[in-house]
Amino acid sequence: MATLTAETHVVTARPAKNGHGRPGWKTVVLAVSAYVIAFLFIFPYLDMFVTSLRPQDELQSTSILPHHYSWSSYSTLWKTGLGTNLKITLMVAGGATVLVLLVATPAAYFTARRKFRGRLAFLLLVLITQMFQPTAMLVGIYREFLNFHLLNSVWALILVNAGFNMAFAIWILNAYFSSIPRELEEAAMVEGTGRLGALFRVTLPLAAPGVVTALVFTFIAAWNEFIVALTLMQTPDKQPLTVAINGFIGAYNIEWQHLFAASVIATIPVIVLFALIERKVVSGLTAGSIK
Amino acid sequence: MSNAAAAQSAAGPAGGPPPTARRKPSPGRRLARALTPLLWIGPAVGLIVFVVLWPVVVMIQTSFQKVSSYGEIKGSNGWKNFTNLFDELAFRGVVERTIVWVVAVVVLTMLISLALAQLFNQRFPGRKVARWALIAPWAASVLMTAIVFKWMLHTGYGLINVLLHDVGLLDDLNSIAADPLGKSSTAMPWLIFVAIFVSLPFTTYTILAGLSTIPGEVYEAARVDGSGKWHTYRTITLPLLRPALTVATLINVMNVFNSFPIIWAMTHGQPGYTTTTTTVFMYILKGKDLGESAAMSVVNFALVVIIVGLFLKLSRWKAEVD
Numbered sequence: 001m002a003t004l005t006a007e008t009h010v011v012t013a014r015p016a017k018n019g020h021g022r023p024g025w026k027t028v029v030l031a032v033s034a035y036v037i038a039f040l041f042i043f044p045y046l047d048m049f050v051t052s053l054r055p056q057d058e059l060q061s062t063s064i065l066p067h068h069y070s071w072s073s074y075s076t077l078w079k080t081g082l083g084t085n086l087k088i089t090l091m092v093a094g095g096a097t098v099l100v101l102l103v104a105t106p107a108a109y110f111t112a113r114r115k116f117r118g119r120l121a122f123l124l125l126v127l128i129t130q131m132f133q134p135t136a137m138l139v140g141i142y143r144e145f146l147n148f149h150l151l152n153s154v155w156a157l158i159l160v161n162a163g164f165n166m167a168f169a170i171w172i173l174n175a176y177f178s179s180i181p182r183e184l185e186e187a188a189m190v191e192g193t194g195r196l197g198a199l200f201r202v203t204l205p206l207a208a209p210g211v212v213t214a215l216v217f218t219f220i221a222a223w224n225e226f227i228v229a230l231t232l233m234q235t236p237d238k239q240p241l242t243v244a245i246n247g248f249i250g251a252y253n254i255e256w257q258h259l260f261a262a263s264v265i266a267t268i269p270v271i272v273l274f275a276l277i278e279r280k281v282v283s284g285l286t287a288g289s290i291k
Numbered sequence: 292m293s294n295a296a297a298a299q300s301a302a303g304p305a306g307g308p309p310p311t312a313r314r315k316p317s318p319g320r321r322l323a324r325a326l327t328p329l330l331w332i333g334p335a336v337g338l339i340v341f342v343v344l345w346p347v348v349v350m351i352q353t354s355f356q357k358v359s360s361y362g363e364i365k366g367s368n369g370w371k372n373f374t375n376l377f378d379e380l381a382f383r384g385v386v387e388r389t390i391v392w393v394v395a396v397v398v399l400t401m402l403i404s405l406a407l408a409q410l411f412n413q414r415f416p417g418r419k420v421a422r423w424a425l426i427a428p429w430a431a432s433v434l435m436t437a438i439v440f441k442w443m444l445h446t447g448y449g450l451i452n453v454l455l456h457d458v459g460l461l462d463d464l465n466s467i468a469a470d471p472l473g474k475s476s477t478a479m480p481w482l483i484f485v486a487i488f489v490s491l492p493f494t495t496y497t498i499l500a501g502l503s504t505i506p507g508e509v510y511e512a513a514r515v516d517g518s519g520k521w522h523t524y525r526t527i528t529l530p531l532l533r534p535a536l537t538v539a540t541l542i543n544v545m546n547v548f549n550s551f552p553i554i555w556a557m558t559h560g561q562p563g564y565t566t567t568t569t570t571v572f573m574y575i576l577k578g579k580d581l582g583e584s585a586a587m588s589v590v591n592f593a594l595v596v597i598i599v600g601l602f603l604k605l606s607r608w609k610a611e612v613d
Contacts, residue, residue: 031415037407038424041492044439045427047450051442060448062456062464103334110331117325122332124603129343131541131599135549135570136592139577139585140346143353146362163342166335224432227551227574242434249438249556256442263438267431274430275423282500 045267052260059256073257074265082262084237085244089223089266091154092240096161096222097215100169103162104214108173109199113182130167134160134228142231152238157229161222169214176210177203213280220270241266347592353585362581372586381564381572388479389548389568395483396547400490401540407491408498409524429492437556440485446470475565478558482566485553490546494539501535502528541602545595 051059055070107126111119134141141160142151150156180203188198204211226242233239236247245266248259274281329336357368376382411422428436443451446469455461461469471477505528513523551570554560560567560575567575569591576584 027415030410030413031417034410034413034415034421035417037410038421042424042427044436044443045431047443048435048439062448062453064450064453099338103338106330107332107335110328114328116328118328122336125336125339127603128599129339131545131602132343132595133545133549135551136595137343137346137350137588138573139353139581139588140348140350141342142577143349143581144346147349159338159342163338166338170335220430224434226432226434231577242432245438246434246556249441259438260442263435267435270432271427271430274426278423278426281426281496282503 045271048260048263048267052257052264054257056257073261077258077261077265080258081236082241082244082265085239085241086265088154088233088238089240089242092157092161092225092229093219093222095154095158096165097219099158099162100166100218101211101215104166104169104173105204105211108170109177109203111170112174112177126167126170129164130171132164134164134225138227138231141228145232151232152234153232154238156232157222157225157240160228160232161225162218165218165221169218172210172214172217173207176207180206209280213277216273216277220274223266223270350585350588350592353582354589356582356585358581358585360580368582372580372582373590375580375583376576376586376590381567385564385567385569385572388566389570392479392483392486392568393544393547396486396490397540397543399483400487400494400543401536403487404491404494404498404539407495408502411495412499412502425495426492428489429496432552433489433550434552434556436489437485437553440481440488441472441557444471444481446473472558473562475562478562478566482554482557485557486547486550489553490543494543497535497539497542498532501532504535505531537602537605541598544598548591548595548598 050065052073053069053071054061054066055068055072058066058068107122110116111123145151145153145156184202184206185195185198188202189195193201224242225240226246229240229243230246233243236244239247241262245259245262248255248262354372355368355370357365357371359365407425411418411425440451443449445452447465449469452461452464452469456464456469463469467474471481509527509531510523513527518526548568549570550568551574554566554568554571555574558566560571564572569587573584573587573591576587
């Protein structure tokens with residue numbers, strides 16, 4: 001929370017040179033270079049979108065923009081069964097997000113409020129988890145879920161995604177909970193609500209921005225996850241979008257316009273979701289990892 | 292939640308103990324108090340054990356087992372998986388390439404991000420929209436980004452090739468020169484470029500977060516002292532950014548080291564093994580010999596542990612969570 005005010009402070013402490021008149025040439029240069037860079041950053045995704053609208057006979061044309069636009073690759077896409085893959089992705093991302101919420105919230109709250117034996121050990125474990133990635137232990141994950149007969153199961157992906165994204169959620173939530181004064185909770189407890197009542201009525205609503213940030217991060221990470229899904233999910237009807245889209249490349253004839261129609265569907269929701277929490281990202285990163 | 296409530300009522304049984312017992316907590320009460328943390332952090336610990344620690348144990352186990360091509364365990368294999376791995380003709384090149392890959396991507400990402408953060412921290416009209424565009428590669432799946440770049444580098448009609456052709460940097464759209472991913476000398480630089488591209492948003496935002504924690508008065512004081520801009524940046528901003536830079540470097544090292552989708556989608560580690568890193572090699576071996584693949588994972592994992600250990604030492608994390 002403190003970081004939010006710090007940021008606005010920096011901004012107000014350095015006002016633009018020509019506060020009232022037209023912007024100076026320096027501002028213009030700054031703005032133009034920022035726009036150019038911003039454009040470069042969305043450029044690949046624009047090409048993704050444009051390609052998905054190219055009619056079949058214009059796919060191999062060397063014109064930068066197509067002469068005709070066609071939405072047909074989106075409508076034919078559903079015939080390839082992509083709806084099932086979208087459903088799997090939604091189940092995995094949604095399931096992992098809910099699981100992280102249920103598991104990370106109590107842990108973050110307790111470590112923020114109480115000093116108990118094993119607290120440091122627990123936080124170290126969380127920190128280490130944050131550093132590890134499923135890629136590094138893929139063989140172990142594969143064999144473990146093979147033993148538990150969870151290959152090709154949505155539950156396996158929910159568990160793995162929740163497990164590897166929980167650490168970041170705990171850090172963010174821990175920082176938010178710590179920033180909420182104890183006295184507010186104690187006041188509520190004096191008024192007769194128990195500790196849990198105070199948690200639900202006072203603390204959680206105040207920490208809502210942190211909760212939302214943590215959940216969006218988890219959702220996006222699980223939505224985009226590729227290598228674990230590629231390893232564990234073996235039949236096409238159980239594969240999330242990322243694996244299905246990768247499958248388009250392996251095909252003998254790459255159907256680029258279908259590939260990119262699917263990519264647009266897989267990409268736009270997360271970019272929009274991320275844009276919604278953009279303002280929270282800076283404070284989330286400050287709270288979560290830098291302090 | 293109901294568990295926690297139950298624990299609290301268990302800690303103070305209805306009816307209440309006699310007054311004398313109150314001075315010394317009863318064994319049951321002590322036990323309940325010792326177990327309270329478990330109710331709150333237990334599920335998190337359980338999830339970490341099941342999803343993170345268990346696979347590590349299984350992976351290490353597998354690296355010493357003989358595994359048939361059908362995935363059956365055929366008993367112990369001693370250190371054979373490791374010696375097989377080290378004897379692979381491609382192994383040395385793969386390791387060297389991984390070091391180049393990680394160092395090149397992380398160093399360039401950090402340098403470019405420092406500049407980008409400086410730019411996007413200034414005030415200019417439309418900053419908000421520009422910052423939104425900046426996050427696109429972070430939000431989008433790395434796999435999708437890699438696939439688009441593969442498409443834009445396609446021989447004959449990929450957009451980057453077309454643009455290079457239009458400005459006269461590329462003579463023939465259907466020549467070998469127009470297939471940069473097919474040649475080892477150009478494939479690796481392009482992979483590094485894409486890896487930097489997807490790492491920039493996170494890194495820039497971490498540095499922006501670091502910049503936001505530096506109070507304005509510090510700059511004010513430097514200005515009053517007559518310190519030049521570059522001098523202020525070097526002597527004040529950079530040292531104060533150290534924590535942010537440490538975190539960003541570490542997370543980038545981890546991400547780049549473990550990076551799989553970029554290389555897999557764009558080149559599959561080819562031509563030959565010339566774009567294969569240890570992570571990709573681990574995946575390729577997985578289809579051949581699971582035991583040897585596990586050995587590669589263990590080597591990877593040992594490196595990750597060393598990097599994490601170094602970071603914990605450097606970052607003095609204990610002081611921060613206390």
